[in-house]
Every structure is written in C-alpha cells, then in structure tokens.
Amino acid sequence: MRHAPRGDAAGRVQRLQEAAVTSSGATSSGAGPSNAGSSRASSGTAHPPTDYTRAPGENDWITMTPVDPTDPTASIGSLVKDATTHISTLVRSEIELAKLELTASAKQALRGSIFFAAAAAIGLFSLWFFWLMIGEILNIWLPRWAAFVIVFGAMLAMAAGLVFLGIRRMKRIGKPEMTISQAQATAEALKNAAARAESSGSSASAE
Structure with a gap:
C-alpha cells in the first residue's frame, strides 16, 4: 500500500x-x-x-x-492551508524587509544627527565670541566695564524673554479631559454593574 x-x-x-x-x-x-x-x-x-x-x-x-498541492482537484482545505502558509511566509518576508530598511534608515539618521550636534556645539561656543565682539564695539564709545555691563544686561533680557515664552506655552497644556471623563464613565459603569450583581444575588438568596 x-x-x-x-x-x-x-x-x-x-x-x-x-x-x-x-x-x-x-x-x-x-x-x-x-x-x-x-x-x-x-x-x-x-x-x-x-x-x-x-x-x-x-x-x-x-x-x-x-x-498534489498544484492539482486542481485538490481539496479546499488543502488549498486554503497552502494559501495561508504562502501568505504568512510573504508577510514575514515583508516584515523582515521593512526591518532591514528601517535599520538602514536609522543608521543614516544617526550619522546625520552627529553632524547636527557638532554644528549646534560650534554655534553655542561661537555665541561667546559674538557677545565679546559686541562689548568691544561698545568700548569704542563707552568704558570697557560699561560696555560689558550692557552686553550682560542684554543677555539677561533675552533669557528672561525666552523664559516668559516658555511659561506661556506651558500654561496652554490642559488636562486630558477626554481621558478623565472616560475613566470616570468606566468607574461609574463598574459601580453600577457591581450594584446590579449584588442586588441580583440578594434577590436570588431571598427566593
């Protein structure tokens, strides 16, 4: 056989x-x-x-x-099983391809972010020379100490302005009203369900 x-x-x-x-x-x-x-x-x-x-x-x-899986007279169950196997294999292959592409993109983004970080560091250090230049320019008409006091005051004013803008932005952040209301509704529904279950149990025991 x-x-x-x-x-x-x-x-x-x-x-x-x-x-x-x-x-x-x-x-x-x-x-x-x-x-x-x-x-x-x-x-x-x-x-x-x-x-x-x-x-x-x-x-x-x-x-x-x-x-034979390719036989047109094969059972529907066999055909469905083969189709499911092929589809799952295709999906896994696409997921692996997406992982490879995302990994390559992440590496490229990391390399690009290194250049941005270096540019930010250089720009931050260059600000010191900028304010020094402003102080030296003011020293042409004012004493050196007065020139750098003015530069220092300007820097403090800019910092205070940025802090004010940040506080205004933070005040715009509201409470998660939808989440809070949904949580309250869920808690109320659970309380009602528990009360109904308790009343049903009491009536059943009384009978």
Whole structure:
C-alpha cells in the first residue's frame, strides 16, 4: 500500500485505514476490505486497487494517492492551508524587509544627527565670541566695564524673554479631559454593574 498523503487529508485517510483494518480483524462476518474483495472476486467483480481503502459502515472507497498541492482537484482545505502558509511566509518576508530598511534608515539618521550636534556645539561656543565682539564695539564709545555691563544686561533680557515664552506655552497644556471623563464613565459603569450583581444575588438568596 502506498504512503498516506501529508497534511490533514493524510491524517484523515490514515485514521480511516486503521479503522478499516481494525474492523476487518474484529468482525467475523467478512465485512472488511479483504473479505469484500474476495467476495467480489468470487462473484466475478474485480478487487479494488491496493491503494484504496474503505471506511467502516460506508460503501465508498477512499483513494490513498498523495494529493498534489498544484492539482486542481485538490481539496479546499488543502488549498486554503497552502494559501495561508504562502501568505504568512510573504508577510514575514515583508516584515523582515521593512526591518532591514528601517535599520538602514536609522543608521543614516544617526550619522546625520552627529553632524547636527557638532554644528549646534560650534554655534553655542561661537555665541561667546559674538557677545565679546559686541562689548568691544561698545568700548569704542563707552568704558570697557560699561560696555560689558550692557552686553550682560542684554543677555539677561533675552533669557528672561525666552523664559516668559516658555511659561506661556506651558500654561496652554490642559488636562486630558477626554481621558478623565472616560475613566470616570468606566468607574461609574463598574459601580453600577457591581450594584446590579449584588442586588441580583440578594434577590436570588431571598427566593
């Protein structure tokens, strides 16, 4: 007898085959495939091929020929299983491709951010020379100490302005009203459900 096909169809046919063999060994009336074949041979009917088996209590012979996944006569279950396998493989491949592309993009972004950080550091240190230049220019008309006092006051005024703008932006941040209302509604629903369950239990115990 040929090997049973793989997959769910193979397991189903294998179980039917084992059940048929068990039934033929347990019964003494000759209801198994071998006795059926001998009775058919004695009556002039050809015995079914050896790659066929029959389920107990059924008259249909079930083929044991392996199912070709590309066979148009394959079962719907086999086709669906193959399609699901191919789709999952395709999805995993696309996920791996996306990971590779994102990794490469992240590396490029990291390299670019290094240049931005270096530019920011250089710009920050250059501000000191800028204010020094302003002080030296004012020193043309004013004493040196007065020139740098003016520079220092200008820097403090700019810092105070930035702090004021930051405070205004922070005040615009409101409470998560939707989240709070949703949480309150959920808590109220849970309380009502608990109260209904308690009242139902009390009425049931009273009955």
